Amino acid sequence: MSEPTAQTDPPAATGRYTDAYLDSLRLKGDELADATVEALFTGGQVPRFNTLMRWVTTSGQDLPTGLPDAARDYLQATATPPDWVDWTMMEQARQFFIDNDVHISTALSFASMPACYVVPHVARLLSATHSLAYPARRMAETGQFTVYLMQPDAFEAGGRFLPAAQKVRLLHATIRRHLRQEDRWPEPVAICQEDMLGGLMMFSIQVLDALHRLGVHITPGGADAYYYAWTVVGAVLGCDPADIPPDLQAAREFSDRYMMRHMGPSPEGVHLTRQLIDMYEQVVPGTLLDPLVPALIRFLIGDTAADWLEVPRSGFDTLVKAGPALLSVIESFEDRGPWASQLSDRLGRLVTRLELSSLTRGRVMHYAIPEELKPARGIPTPTSRWTPPPPIDHP
Template sequence: MQKLTAVEALKYQGDPLADAVVADLVSGGTTEVVNEVLAHFRDNDQPIPDDLPEPVRRYLVATDAPPDWADLHRVADAYEFFVDDGVHVASVLSFGAMVNCYAQPRPSRVLSLTHRLNQPHRRLSETSQFVLNLMGRDPFGSGGRFVPTIQKTRLIHAAVRYFITRSGEWDVEADGVPLCQQDMLGALLIFSVQVIDGMRRMGIAVTEREAEGYYYVWRVTGALLGIPADAMPETLVEAQALNAQLVEATYGPSPEGVELTRNLLRLYENLVPGKAFDGVVAAMVRQVVTPEVADWLEVPRSRAWGRTVGTGVRVMRLLERSEDRSRAATAVLDKAGSLLLGGSVRTLTNGQSTALTIPSDLREKWLAAGVCPVATPPRGAQGDN
């Protein structure tokens, strides 16, 4: 009970470090300059740009390394899981985790107040890039891109908090701080615990060691995102229990969640050629999330496609148990993730150029396995790590 009380207090906690930077930038009228400079700040080992205001420089220095307790050897162990199943992670995250986020009424309302209900392509593209940067061989070390991605994400969240709390449309006393640390912890559990659960519901075999390693990488990521270390469970079993108490217990219907889900499904359907396969998208979502969540968010039912996806899942489980997973199972399991990641690069920004890239070492291994959705980096991409 004491643990839940401490977690509940996170509802009223923002990110003091990033919040102070945003308040300073807004008061000084320098937000546009900082945005332009940070757009070119991409790599973990890239020197901090000289032409940044001092508060921003101090923030970047203070947030550029994982916590002292982080075991980078455990992080490195998780890389092999990404090599084998990273495309599956992307698929389940897209079909399940994104939708589960929309089952939370409070964060869905935040999205509505930032006018992003009708921009699912941007949210999916940003989330995909965040996860791809996490999948690199050494995401927190030299040569990666993950640390600047996290630092920018914290500033974006701080900006959202700043403007929403001053909009007159949010009651902090009643609803807590928008994008509070409780919301951040909930998102971490959705992207870690629930992705593993979703993969298993899709028939993808994930060992306990792989699941623990995947959660551990997210736990280190959470610390860099500003989530208090003592709020994040140390083990996967504890994380699963907190997920049930903190996240799944808050699920419910909301007009914002329904609209977000409807727009996301429409985006996925546009990635699938022709109209004949539109029903398979909703059926995939219903396979990954619980029936209650799917009903709350008004995910369409399709008896025919539901049976087809269910049969496919049973086939996947049989293939996962078989010794020859290399050809038949790979072709079945990788299609959805490849489509979504490839689609992210080509079309999720409505035809506009996007910086979505796959870490080079991961891309090489996926190419060798024949599952990489993008053979080469997008034109103009530099330092593709």
């Protein structure tokens, strides 16, 4: 990687995320994945690749015969995690996930996804992609991907995370190619490095913030480990490691700058949010609790963003604010001893699996390249809480 100019210096100090630097990230895609996808389309080999890759689901499998050379080279180059991974931190992140899996699933569904929709160009991107037009599929893929990441064997032979990440990376590259060739994107690069890092913030910082708002007890070490795991994910998914915010403080600054630059209302954001609400209202039995879904979204993302997304108001808006108190009661039960914490963790995993099963309908989600676009164990009781820092004042 060449030495950066003074105008686009990589993040290294407070105030690092200037408009000039972030603008430079909007011109960058994912060179390796983009070249692979271009070779597959140019050679007319996409259908063949999709058919063969349907059977590649775990790390360590022998690659099927007949794979195009470009695809084989890509899969071999991306078959292992970065050599800088701190496995102690990854294990801490896994245990954090085990302890908070239901809360994390709630945060992903009702905070992270709406936060994506409040960025107009991201909402337009999701709306432009046929396979992403269905919220159940989108949430199922996100949930399954996170579960794969937090398995003990995620990066080992037999793990499902790396093959899923390899396919997601090619999916993103394919969307970039389609939008560029069909002249359907107003900027040089769709799913650029800034937006890829923005997505990373949605699933890390936004989740931690949502957990805090829900009243979930998080240690500083747990928050650090959870964010660290997503920095690894970012590198695996094609983010330039030099551009990934190195710690929570830097991630907070990046996230704030990204949202300040891009967030706002859009028809696509309203439509996607309505789809999300409708989907979860169908998952919740009966109709009595239907208003709980939009109330939870409004509570987690705030009134301004919720109004942009036209999240409906109801009497549940006040009721849902009692959630943190309820979670405090549950956590006090967990504090009674390791047996209580283990029981809570097992119940949490069961609820998460039931939710994921309802979204996937028991199927493994496959990340095929679209040929065209269409309009377990207890954790010691924490001794201190993680608290988000105060908002950063931006010039």
